[in-house]
Amino acid sequence: MVHVSAIPAAPDVLAPEVELIPIPEVAKRFNRPVTRVHQLIREGQLLAMRRDGELSVPAAFLTEDGIVKGLPGTITLLSDAGYHPHEILRWLFTEDDTLPGSPIQALCENRGREVKRRAQAMGF
Structure with missing residues (x-):
């Protein structure tokens, strides 16, 4: 019998106004x-969290x-540096005036080089 590992889910550490999409909707x-x-969540390509009991x-x-x-x-990068999913989520959504904006906002705006540089620096 093959056992499939549980889906890793962080606790809800984000502000209530952060929009979440339930997993079935993401698949759709x-x-x-x-x-x-x-599988994407297990592989660390996405992070999921539970809000009101729903994996999103x-x-x-x-x-x-x-x-x-x-x-x-x-x-x-952050996982390899020892950060837990809830810490990564919190960091991605924390505003940083020197960036400017949050790391996830910078990634969405194709300003990923600086985000990756900062993530690498956090590992040391």
């Missing part, structure tokens, strides 16, 4: 099975074509 958007979205992904992580460019690499 990408025309993929829910199990494929679960922040809407800011998604574009019309898929996952925001640079997000999986940023998650990997």
